[in-house]
Amino acid sequence: MKKRTWMTILSDHYQEARRQHQDEHLLILFxxxxTIIDVRPIFQLMLTSFDQQHNTQYFTNLSIEDISLQEEVLENLLDSLQIPAEKHAAIGDWVHQYDWTQSEALTAHKPFNGVLEMIRWFQIQPNTSVGLVTGRFERTRTATLHILNLLGESFRVNFSSDMFFLRPDNWEGDVPSSKIAGLQHFQEQGYRVIAFIDNEPENLEAISRADPDREILLLHAETMFASRRDRLPQRAVSGNEYLLSELIPENQLLPERVHMVWNGVNTRRNFEEFLKSDVFWGKIDLRSDFSSEGLILRADSFLSRESERNEEWLWFETVLSEFSLQEKGLNIHLTEGNPLLERITPLLLQTNLGGKNLWFSGDLVNSKKDTFESISHLFPSALLQCDIDSLVPMIYHMPEQAERILREMFTWGINLFSFTWKPAYPGKILNRMNEWGYPVNIQGIPDLEAFLQAVYLMPYSVTADFNFPEWNFFGVGAGVDGSFYSYPQYAGIPRAR
Ligand SMILES: [Mg+2]
Known part of the structure; x- marks a missing residue:
């Protein structure tokens, strides 16, 4: 049985709300x-700037971890740092009046792991939106939206101003009552609010009072909270990890427009796991075996890893006919450029593997311009992928030059560009590549969580080991057999969807 967490409870609640209110627009409020932003780095900045301005050294050794406190946040912290009581008021005023919209403070804004991925997922679900309800004042609207969208870009998340409720500048009540005002604001616009996520128990208590029919799932982000925990409504669910692998139900169809590639179908075992799955593309690493002059599948070159005694190989010709028989798509990683291409071309031309189910992958080290041009000429409708991690810094910082290089590579016939998970900001890269009109593959995915994060960035394709026992995928990866998985051999049950 799957363990119940706040994410799986939210998942069930959302699916149920979707069933019950098919024509309504569902809204999750954050x-x-x-809850989204880890305020500890901002807090740390405020305190160290106090030192700078007052020529003191109270916070010189203050680390982020020291700020993981609860209830009467500042007071406790100052006590624990043994700061004289008479200084507390001055420090409190400093923090209270600190202008966090200045650029220095904006760069200290960091999201919690996984939360923007989760927001992204909700934002792309049909008839579903995400709204923000904050105790920050209305006058900070522009600065707050700016920083959230700056952070959001890396995750392909965007917040529009109309989905954002702030505490009115002239608000005379407390924060919890402004949260109720925020809830009602969205309800009056016709949204069906199904969940409210907040770190403050007293805010959730207020929302529970405003929701007598208990339709809103109250989620308590257990990060830092100032209000007393006993004010947490009984029906609230607490948690501190935002995980797509718990939020997205296993039986949910992954988006059809993202093409899935099973990586490293080089061993009999991985090949069988791949064939049982409904993943269309299988990627093989092709090498020449100099002793027998045959073509074999192997992740590592013989230079980087010597052949072991009794090493069993899959032969290219065998695999080729199986792919063709099973009507699967074959993705060939060309590890040795032209000489290899010349040897496989006649074999490929004999099969019924046409453009629709043929894909070539190369990189700029092992394949040259003329390798790509030859493939494009011989198999004009095949996918032709090139790994371009080396261009990542240029895409960020010298986009015009990067685009010129990509345009050139496109004329060689390359029609798909691949990046390893996770360059600093995959969402940003995808946005750029989309603007320029180039499809993107993401590869090197370590686990199910990263796989889901990558898939819902909506690249053209995702290449993964499918080493996800949680979802009954038992891929073993491209590496030396056994190094990337820990479950017993052939634990797999056929996966039908
Ligand atoms: Mg909060």
Missing amino acids: DIDD
Whole structure:
């Protein structure tokens, strides 16, 4: 049995709301500070700037971890640092009046792991939106939206101003009552609010009072909270990890427009796991075996890893006919450029593997311009992928030059560009590549969580080991057999979807 967490409870609640209110627009409301944004780095900045301005050294050794406190946040912290009581008021005022919209403070804004991925997922679900309800004042609207969208870009998340409720500048009540106002604001616009996520128990208590029919799932982000925990409504669910692998139900169809590639179908075992799955593309690493002059599948070159005694190989010709028989798509990683291409071309031309189910992958080290041009000429409708991690810094910082290089590579016949998970900001790269009109593959995915994160960035394709026992995928990866998985051999049950 799957363990119940706040994410799986949210998952069930969302699916149920979807069933019950098919024609309505569903809304999930998020608090910002300590729910989406980890405020500790900002807090740390405020305190160290106090030192700078007052020529003191109270916070010189203050680390982020020291700020993981609860209840009467500042007071406790100051006590624990043994700061004289008479200084507390001055420090409190400093923090209270600190202008966090200045650029220095904006760069200290960091999201919690997984939360923007989760927001992204909700934002692309049909008839579903994400709204923000914050205790920050209305006058900070522009600065707050700016920083959230700056952070969001890396995750392909965007917040529009109309999905954002701030505490009115002239608000006379407390924060919890402004949260109720935020809830009602969205309800009046016709949204069906199904969940409210906040780190403050007293805010959730207020929302529970405003929701007598208990339709709103109250989610308590256990990050830092100032209000007393006993104010947490009984029906609230707490958690501190935002995980797509718990939020997305296993039986949910992954988006059809993202093409899936099973990596490293080089061993009999991985090949069988791949064939049982509904993954269309299988990627093989092709090498020449100099002793027998045959073509074999092997992740590592013989230079980087010597042949072991009794090493069993799959032969290219065998695999080729199986792919063709099973009507699967074959993705060939060309590890040795032209000489290899010349040897496989006649074999490929004999099969019924046409453009629709043929894909070539190369890189700029092992394949040259003329390798790509030859493939494009011989198999004009095949996918032709090139790994371009080396261009990542240029895509960020010298986009015009990067685009010129990509355009040139496109004329060689390359029609798909591949990046390893996770360059600093995959969402940003995808946005750029989309603007330029180039499809993207993402590869090197370590686990199910990263796989889901990559898939919902909506690249053209995702290449993964399918080493996800949680979802009954038992791929063993491209590496030396056994090094990337820990479950017993052939644990796999056929996966039908
Ligand atoms: Mg908060």
